[in-house]
Amino acid sequence: MTSTSSDNFKESLKQQADIVRIIGDYVKLKKAGAQNFSGLCPFHPEKTPSFSVHATRQFYHCFGCGESGDVFAFVRKVENITFPEAVRLLAQKLGVPMPKVTFSSPAEARDAQARMALLDVHVRATAFFQECLRRPEGASAREYLKGRGLDAETIARFRIGYAPDSGFLLRDALRREFDEELLRESGLFSWKESTQPSGRSSQPKQVLRSAQDDNTVETSDANDDQRTTNSDPSQLMARSPQPAAIYSKFRNRVMFPICNDQGKVIAFTGRTLSTDDKAGPKYLNSPETGIYSKSRALFNIDNAKDAIRKLEYSILVEGQMDCISVYSAGFHNVIASSGTAFTELQAKLLGRFSKNVVVNFDPDTAGARATERTLGLLVEEEFNIKIITLDSGFDPDLFIRRKGKEAYGSAIKNSQKYFDYLIDQARVQFPPRNADSKIKAINHLLPHIQRIPSRIVRDELALEIAQKLGIDSKVMRQELKNVVTNRSATQVKTTPDTQITGAERILIRALASATEMLASGTRTTSREGTDEEFDPARQAQYALQSEQLYEGLASQSLLEALIEAGSETADPMALPKTEEDRRLLASILMHEEEELTPETVEGAVRGLRRSYLERRQGEVQRAVERPGLSMTEKHALLQEKVRLKLAKRDPSGAEGGSKAS
Numbered sequence: 001m002t003s004t005s006s007d008n009f010k011e012s013l014k015q016q017a018d019i020v021r022i023i024g025d026y027v028k029l030k031k032a033g034a035q036n037f038s039g040l041c042p043f044h045p046e047k048t049p050s051f052s053v054h055a056t057r058q059f060y061h062c063f064g065c066g067e068s069g070d071v072f073a074f075v076r077k078v079e080n081i082t083f084p085e086a087v088r089l090l091a092q093k094l095g096v097p098m099p100k101v102t103f104s105s106p107a108e109a110r111d112a113q114a115r116m117a118l119l120d121v122h123v124r125a126t127a128f129f130q131e132c133l134r135r136p137e138g139a140s141a142r143e144y145l146k147g148r149g150l151d152a153e154t155i156a157r158f159r160i161g162y163a164p165d166s167g168f169l170l171r172d173a174l175r176r177e178f179d180e181e182l183l184r185e186s187g188l189f190s191w192k193e194s195t196q197p198s199g200r201s202s203q204p205k206q207v208l209r210s211a212q213d214d215n216t217v218e219t220s221d222a223n224d225d226q227r228t229t230n231s232d233p234s235q236l237m238a239r240s241p242q243p244a245a246i247y248s249k250f251r252n253r254v255m256f257p258i259c260n261d262q263g264k265v266i267a268f269t270g271r272t273l274s275t276d277d278k279a280g281p282k283y284l285n286s287p288e289t290g291i292y293s294k295s296r297a298l299f300n301i302d303n304a305k306d307a308i309r310k311l312e313y314s315i316l317v318e319g320q321m322d323c324i325s326v327y328s329a330g331f332h333n334v335i336a337s338s339g340t341a342f343t344e345l346q347a348k349l350l351g352r353f354s355k356n357v358v359v360n361f362d363p364d365t366a367g368a369r370a371t372e373r374t375l376g377l378l379v380e381e382e383f384n385i386k387i388i389t390l391d392s393g394f395d396p397d398l399f400i401r402r403k404g405k406e407a408y409g410s411a412i413k414n415s416q417k418y419f420d421y422l423i424d425q426a427r428v429q430f431p432p433r434n435a436d437s438k439i440k441a442i443n444h445l446l447p448h449i450q451r452i453p454s455r456i457v458r459d460e461l462a463l464e465i466a467q468k469l470g471i472d473s474k475v476m477r478q479e480l481k482n483v484v485t486n487r488s489a490t491q492v493k494t495t496p497d498t499q500i501t502g503a504e505r506i507l508i509r510a511l512a513s514a515t516e517m518l519a520s521g522t523r524t525t526s527r528e529g530t531d532e533e534f535d536p537a538r539q540a541q542y543a544l545q546s547e548q549l550y551e552g553l554a555s556q557s558l559l560e561a562l563i564e565a566g567s568e569t570a571d572p573m574a575l576p577k578t579e580e581d582r583r584l585l586a587s588i589l590m591h592e593e594e595e596l597t598p599e600t601v602e603g604a605v606r607g608l609r610r611s612y613l614e615r616r617q618g619e620v621q622r623a624v625e626r627p628g629l630s631m632t633e634k635h636a637l638l639q640e641k642v643r644l645k646l647a648k649r650d651p652s653g654a655e656g657g658s659k660a661s
Helices: 003-016 019-024 071-079 083-094 106-134 136-147 152-157 169-175 180-185 233-238 301-311 320-328 344-351 368-380 396-403 405-413 418-429 435-449 455-469 473-483 502-520 536-547 556-565 579-589 598-624 631-649 651-656
Strands: 036-039 051-054 059-062 161-163 189-191 216-220 225-229 246-248 253-259 265-272 283-285 314-317 334-336 356-360 384-387
Touching: 003 071, 003 083, 019 051, 019 059, 019 071, 059 579, 071 083, 083 106, 106 136, 106 161, 106 169, 106 180, 106 253, 106 265, 136 161, 136 253, 152 320, 169 180, 169 246, 180 189, 180 246, 301 334, 301 344, 314 320, 320 334, 320 396, 344 368, 356 368, 368 384, 384 418, 396 405, 418 435, 418 455, 435 455, 435 473, 455 473, 502 536, 502 556, 502 579, 502 598, 536 556, 536 598, 556 579, 598 631
Parallel strands: 314 334, 314 356, 356 384
Antiparallel strands: 036 051, 051 059, 161 253, 189 246, 216 225, 253 265, 265 283
16 A cells, blocks of 8 residues: 555544544543533543643644553544554554555554464464364363353353463464564473573574573473572573473463454463362463563453443453353443452543443452452442442352342342442441541541542531431531542643633634644635635735734744644644644634634734834834934934834735735
8 A cells, every 4th residue: 555545544534533432432521511521531640631722723732741642543543443453443443444454564463463463372372262162072161161150152252271280282273373582482381491501401402592692591380480580690600591382371261362452462461270289379360462461461351341431330350250140140231350459540441431330249368458449449430330239259250150140130220329339338347336446437437538539529428427326517618628638639621721812812813724734634614705714824824924913922932833834734733833822722723712804813913014114113113212322323223213103004005914825
């Protein structure tokens, strides 16, 4: 595909993409103006929305961290992928056939190809594990899954498989398509380096890879995968690490694929079927790779996301088997944290689909502290949380198998608001019979309440707690105030243009409209009764360039950048040269209230000209008053003073006129 056709496809795709809808899949946006939407920035932690999206101009900008760009830039940043991959992903979202992708540099091509290759490895590994589950050696795995109540349809839906009790079958199967370096990077294999004297190895040469250029020595056995570094050169010479054969990390395990939100397999969890001391951990997860970061992944998000959007809430459980059981019972909006500590990135991923969540963790387990951290994080991310409380000793999987899906559905309906649950727990633990127990109950609750970003919500909860615990509401509010005194909730400044006049704002918008017309292929509505289409950018540029009206203005550098760029780019935020100018431009474009018409642009030019004449008149007056002027100099200044006075009476034609032809 030629560069021209590639550019045409990207521009066509960009015009078809509604940036508000695309970003809305990742960020909960609220209308904040005629064409402006705002939300919490996905690129840095914040409590007050500073992230804005402009529907007409199709760009975003965060006033907190400064990130900005078009729809491609957003997808590339939020998904951590290359530009061609962002184009491909956007095309998939829009259902547009994708031509052959070209890359801007060899490095970009290598990064994309490496990720694609790792995805291909996981596709093949998934198929291998599924095939092994169907073979005779998979009998024990099939029996285990049957005992957990999983039928063939569920097993196929979640692509569950079996890793045979062999270190080499998967390796040999994948070697036919992928080189060993890629297999090492996939996270599916372990290896143990030999540290025999140089030149001697215990492994066959044809299956080994030299590690002499790498001081990192990987050691691994059936139960442990560690990375150690030998930094002593003399020891390296005496015991040079020799290339080692790789072998499967997952052996005799039921394999649960972990997918990204697009349904691509990026990692695995293996549940052991062995019962001996050498079996290793009960659940073994893939290490982090070029395509898998455990802090970003949620189990079943690919299957659940549509149901979460439709039902407007998610069900969060701890384990993968719990998740599969709940999903199989008909509750398709369920996802799991996969036993790892819930992270801010996972919360942001979940929040893309809904900020309402029903949490089904067991608070009585050994992981109660981790559960508390998860719930605290969800509070800080402003989720609306409800808690399911099942009978003691029941996890979701066992509850559904013993009591049925109807009973679980009833538990969801009867789920309790998180803070109602906490208050009830405090009352049980510290019955409010006397002042001492009331103090203990308050101290138990305050750390949870202080996490709430909204002061209004905190105050409402304080009143509710005071009523339920029999405490004076003023005392309760004061206690809460003392706890949150040090809380950092600074408002992000989103209007850095307080020194900018209305005329400057209009002319900046007019100049930026050149990029809007370039992107859309259209021009602004013409003035009624005229033949030519109205071009605000051309009109503003002509006036500003011919008379240098922007000299000395607070917006001078921004206006110069816009004039210099002309219509060379379709991304307005790519024009300014400094971060301060980018913020100023974003602030102006995000708050467009008045329509650009010939009259408004002409009025802005007149206003700017009037300001320019007043500034110049002041400069001339000060010059006239300087001592030591010659008669010639003084005469010239007085003549200019007269011209400026006349020009102020009719600013529309000053300095040779400024109306764009």
